[in-house]
Amino acid sequence: MCSSHIGTRALVGKAFRQGFYWPSAVADAHEIVTTCPNCQKHIQYSKFPPEVVCLIPPIWPLSQWGIDIVGPLSTAPGNYRFAAMAAEYFTKWVEAKALRDISAGALQKFFWQNIVCRFGVPREITLDMANSLTQQPFGHSASS
Structure with a gap:
């Protein structure tokens, strides 16, 4: 209830800044984030396409x-x-x-x-x- 529902990298970064460290921190954070429904709702998605954008040339009627x-x-x-x-x-x-x-x-x-x-x-x-x-x-x- 009091968690911030952030992504895996941000969650691990917060834990490390507080002085905590353990070898499986990234894997544990990834498991927490992927199983939490609120984390999935509030995750920030990249606005960039996963592939290079291919522009479609404009075609005008009767041209x-x-x-x-x-x-x-x-x-x-x-x-x-x-x-x-x-x-x-x-x-x-x-x-x-x-x-x-x-x-x-x-x-x-x-x-x-x-x-x-x-x-x-x-x-x-x-x-x-x-x-x-x-x-x-x-x-x-x-x-x-």
Whole structure:
């Protein structure tokens, strides 16, 4: 009833400062502290995590888009054979548009109209077919 309900190290330190010493003082104090319910209630816990804190990078909705071209598909009315697809990584929002041919200009127009004008400029864009996009339609040579 008159005890201070402190941790093991503090209890041993108090006993040693009073002039008491015995070889198993730390083990005895540890047993007293772990079996006393009031000591468990009033123990001071460390506010520091037991491991190194790993910061999670902030991910904002509509900031990372992946763009890909699907096709050739069955020809639709208006001679549409391809589709431009854009998927937002965080919300999984998908934008799609039918295309007659694959060209850098068509993909730029799709990106500007369907992504930038509607959702703003994204922080990151992933293009799966970036090497095959030129000013010429896909599959046509430069001389044609």
